[in-house]
Amino acid sequence: MKFGTKAIHAGVEPDPSTGAVMTPIFQTSTYAQTSPGRHKGxxxxxxxxxxxxxxQRNIAALENGxxxxxxxxxxxxTDTVVKLLKPGDEVVATNDLYGGTYRLFTKVYEAYGIRFKFVNMHxxxxxxAAITDQTRLLWLETPTNPLLKVIDIAGAVAIAKERNVMVAVDNTFATPYLQTPLDLGVDIxxxxxTKYMAGHSDVVMGSLVVNDxxxxxxxxxxxxxxxxxxxxQDCFLLLRGIKTLHLxxxxxxxxxxVIAEYLxxxxxVGQVYWPGLEDHPGHAIAKKQMRDFGGMVSFVLKNDDLEEAKRVMESIELFTLAESLGGVESICTHPASMTHASIPKEEREKNGLKDSLIRLSVGVEDVEDLVEDLKQAIG
Structure with missing residues (x-):
């Protein structure tokens, strides 16, 4: 079954009690039992x-899980993945990752005796070099947030398996439409x-997919x-969103x-980060393990001036200045003060995340209008 067909049909059948084509919202907290301990699942x-x-069945099918x-x-x-570990265990994570993940790792779980190392996985x-006898988990984002670095998933898996280390990949930016990490040997x-899978900025949800x-x-x-x-209700909205994921x-x-090439x-404009550009350091790997290059683009102005970057972000009209990403509407984000503010400034700068970086979640509007909006904002 091809991807678009799976997005619409996999794991979804008409409701047996009514014939409803769309999965009903079962708004109930409990279920009748025929006798104590006997129920219909x-x-x-x-x-x-x-x-x-x-x-869950639909998501598993899309990820080939x-x-x-x-x-x-x-x-x-993400919290559930870390709960698979115990005090004294070690996690090796990419050094360019979502600020909320960094905060969970360092501000919550370090207090419980789990150690974290952040390395450049390009x-x-x-x-x-980072894996030790205590390492139990390798945590990847690819493409990363917000610098769009690309990690060789199969290569990372091969190294992890040499040491019997579990591998988890945050596939939020790519979605299973662009890459399926389980096919490359990933465990989780x-x-x-919330982002591309639901796709309409009206749901907050997460998922894990495994084969074992x-x-x-x-x-x-x-x-x-x-x-x-x-x-x-959220599950219903997610299913509705996934039906158009491929489109x-x-x-x-x-x-x-178009936006990356314009910028x-x-x-x-100085540096532009998008894996589809041939001069992107991870372009060859992205071309090998992804089916296209995604809708996220980050950039810095040539003068690398924070105040000028703020002026640009305050001048945009079609790109909504907001957190999050992956909706049908275009969004502009300032990672240093928004999505990645929980990462100390010295850590952000060491990893290449400048305070002047602008991150774009490019929506599905007419791209000519988006280009015009950037043109008037940048000047």
Whole structure:
């Protein structure tokens, strides 16, 4: 089954009780039992809900996985992965990653005795050098947030497996439309479903997808025990959004190419970050492991002036100045003060994230209008 067909049909069937084509919103907390302990697969909605079940089956199919689990947020999904570890364990993570993930790792779990190392994974030898006998998890983002670095997933997996280290990939920026990390040997795929998967800036959700049955059992236990699960309304909205994922992602990628090339040619713009540009350091790897290059573009002005960058962001009209990404509408974000403010300034700058960096989530509007908006804002 091809991707677009899976997005619409995989794991989704007409409701057997009514014939409803769209999965109903099962707005219930509990379910009748025929006798104590005997039920039709559902007993309490923290554990299972029919709307969530369909959403999980759909996500698993898109990622070419066997088991998927939905959570109330992407951070709840990430939190569940760390809960697979114990005090004394070590995590090697990419040094260019979402600020919320960095905050969870360093401000929450370091206090519980889990250690974190952040390395530049563009050079795979940095991964090899960072892994010790205590390393239990390799955490990747690719493309990374917000510098759009590309990590060789298969290469990272090969190094991790030499030391029996579990590998998790945050696939939020790419979505399974562009890459399927499980096919490259990854153990866990994480999504902030809030972004491209739902696609309409009206849902906050996360997910984990795995193939290993024992790992799935551990995640299911944590999902139920901790209880950070989404409601059926959010699952319904996610399913609705996923039905157009392939159409939206194609347009996001097409528009991002035009925007990236326009910015690269602008006399006032300096560095442009988009993996589809042939001079991008990760272009060859992206071309090998991705089916297109995504809808995220970051850039800095040639003068690298923060106040001028602020003026540009305050002057834009079609690009909404906001946090988050991946919606049908274009969004402009200032990572240093918004999505990555929890990372200390010295750490951000060491990793190449300048205070003047502007991140664009390129939407699906007519791209000519988006170019005109940038033209008038940059001047």
């Amino acid at each position: 559902y007993e309490y909605s923290r554990t299972h809900n029919p709307t969530r079940t369909v959403a 066997k088991f998927a689990f939905c959570f109330a947020t992407g951070m709840a999904a 050079d795979l030898e940095n991964i090899r 795929v994480m999504h902030s479903l 049955e024992k790992l799935a059992e551990r995640i299911a236990f944590l999902q139920n025990s901790v209880g950070a699960t989404p409601g059926p 939206r992602m194609q347009r996001h990628c097409e528009n991002a190419r 690269r040619s602008h006399p006032k």
